[in-house]
Amino acid sequence: MFHGHAKVLLVATAAWSLAAPAAIAAPAGPEAAQADDAQAAAPGDIIVTARKRDERLMDVPVAISALSGEKLSRYATNSLISIGEQVPQLVIGESTNQAGGSINLRGIGAGLANPSTEQAVTLNLDGIPISYGNAVRLGQFDLQRVEVLKGPQSLFYGKNSPGGIISLISADPGASFEARLRTGYEFAADQRFAEGMVSGPLTENVGARLVAYYSKEDGWFRNLGVPLAGRTPGASSKSNNAEDFFIRGTLTFRTTDDRFRVKIKVNHGQRDRDGYGPGGVGQPVFCPGGASQVAPITTDCKLDRNYTEVALPASVAALHPDLAGPSHTRSRQFLVSGTADYDLNDTLTLTSVSGFYRLQEHGLGSFTSVNDPRTGASLDLKIKGLSEELRLTSDFDGPLNFMLGGFYQDGDLTVGQAFFTYIAAPALVAATFYDQHTEAYSLFGQARYELSDQLELAVGARQSWEQKSLKGTVANTPTNASPFEILNPRRKYHDFSPEVTLTYKPTTDLTVYAAYREGFTSGGFNTTPGALRTGAAGAFPTLAARDLSFDQMTAKGGELGIKGNLADRQIQFDLVAYRYDYKGLQLSRWDEVAFTQRVQNAGSARIQGVEFSTTVRPDALQGLELRGAVSYNDAKYRDFIGGCYAGQAVAAGCNLLPRNPASPATAGTAANPFNGQDQSGQRLARAPEWALTAGFTYEHEVSADLGGSVTLDTSYTSSYATQTEAHPLARQPGYWQLNGSVSVFGGRDKPWELALIGRNLTNKLYTATGGTLAFTGTGSGTGTTTPADILGISGPPRSVLLQLTLRSSLLGNR
16 A cells, blocks of 8 residues: 555555454355355365455465465464565565665565665555555564465555565454463563454454554674774664564444445554664675775674674764664554445445555664764654545356456655765765655456356456655755755656456366466655765765656566365365566666665566475375475566676676767767666576475374474575675575474363474574675776675574463363
8 A cells, every 4th residue: 555665655455355253144245155165165275365255275366375374373473574484485685774675576576775665566464555665674463364476466455566465464353252362482582572362242243353462572683893982982782672562453343234344453563673774784794805894893794693783973963863862773653444345235245445554763873784883874754645445346146247446545755864974074975855745546447257167257457547746855964954956856657457367167176277467566766865965975065956766667477377186185286387577677776976775677577487386184194284385486687787786897797987879888978877787687686596395284182182283394595686786795595494383282272372483493594685885895897896895684593482372262261
């Protein structure tokens, strides 16, 4: 819903049916028909709502990975990063700058350049799309399931998404009273947490659910920061500690005749963390010279649990009010979603999905990751938006059915940033304030026609119109802010995205499909301080008008898939082959002149590959589940002039000379800069070629009052570049991870459960995002260069969690 780091609002184009308490009347009309598809579900089948109706996962003609609530609880999964570690080709990483993080699926994702960049892979929470990287920072709790839809999605999830959807569906009130208390301790980060839930029907027609979570941790980083006399007063924090709080309330209502149903969810989440950065500050992970080029420093130049964070000098704090105080990140998010379904008659349902989202975040710190904070920034980000979707869905007895709808979004984003350098003396490089407004409309529809009892043709499309505008001010002292001129301060984007799917179901246990899909996300504006910098560090020359905008991204292509059950439903499988072409892929690019990351559009890229997954539940050994998946992804730029990495020589492909469009190999005018490297043919960043997962779960009841389970999962991700510029040293080598859990519980209803959960048991650290350390690397675009130090953010290390869960059935309420 909320695209673009702008106070953007967004409507949930997702109106799923209300899963009502069983004590309330059973569904009628279209909901009842939708439930028919799920009634044949075998044990272990996951019911999904990817097409806004309840269907077995194997019946949905979409490449989709689904994680049930049971699977999520096995590893105490409560963050997007831990979700990403369980889905092949899903790489989620946090950034070292204000953008929060990135989500890459099959290699498609937004860059890390600026806070107003929309993610190419949209997060959808209970029907509300959220496209900001900062959403990576907050955990998700009490989830019924997670659905990861791969490839362009234009019809069912609000705004168009060219890369895919991560849909998080939280649990609803059930048929009877339910309560849960969960607490635990994680040893590596010294984390203490507690979670409570209470749910049930308030009356015959009203249900409610409330869940709350609190966590405090000391962090698993060790701070190596050492104060420098006359420069830094002391270390910023002992480690990257954090305090988290989350609460969600759900209220459902339906009339006695079940023709009118309403569901409202209110979410609030907050995180307070010492140290700059979302999940940890960056650290130099490789220094070509053996030691960092920024001295004096304290760093071991290794990917480990060490980082360097020092308090900013008083002279830096004096530059701007936002630069005062210790390094920190403070985030507050608030989300309300409301879904109303009204059965006009037995065959037509009108659905309204409304959403309101608000994000407030403030951060301050140095991102040089060394004792001597050569550069850093503050961030004051506010996003706010509303959205509304109306949808009419039919369920006729005949072969033809349809869905028609409209979507509206209006939102604003404001971002204030103060960017400093400290070389010979502290200097304010830029203090900027941006206000971006977004307004979006779309009309969409789909017709489904049953050509026969086994063959269905679905044709749909979305027409989108979007407008964004930008205002800005800049200051070189805390009090002299003034507007600056922006070329093209108002941009309009539009797109028509069709979708055609042919589905063949020869039996209830086999689905074969072919699909053609297109996707779209609008462009936006670069809102980083460096986007305005035109002089030397600390200098504020008269600012010439600049075009800060970048263009929209589109995708088109298709996939072939087959999924089904074998051996009397003991084996489930899913096989899909895909190929999609992208134009205008929005990527980060290092701007040597402006000394910042900026978003630019790649000419074109192509992803193509094959994915296979299977689950085996043998009848001969009840309680055993075997699972595995393998995916191959060939993701390459076809036409892309990217930025040079720091220290890239001419011989390595860096050309900073202007070019003549009539003769690209020769110098031209400053109005036509080459200013970069030709990356055509290179693999996309964060796009591993291979990804594999394998694991098993065995659960057994020893008696009516005692049982246990053991789970083990392993995953492999092949190597990938961690930054768009493809620095040869900024690569994450292929790595394996191992997760496991052992639990004992008190019988079939599990009134109590004690679990020992281990994640990343081999303690393999990896980086999903990275860059180059500021003020390292010299000679870019020349014949004599010094390679830059490589910066990265480590994923979580080994985690061992002891968790106790108590449920209401402990009191005999069964």
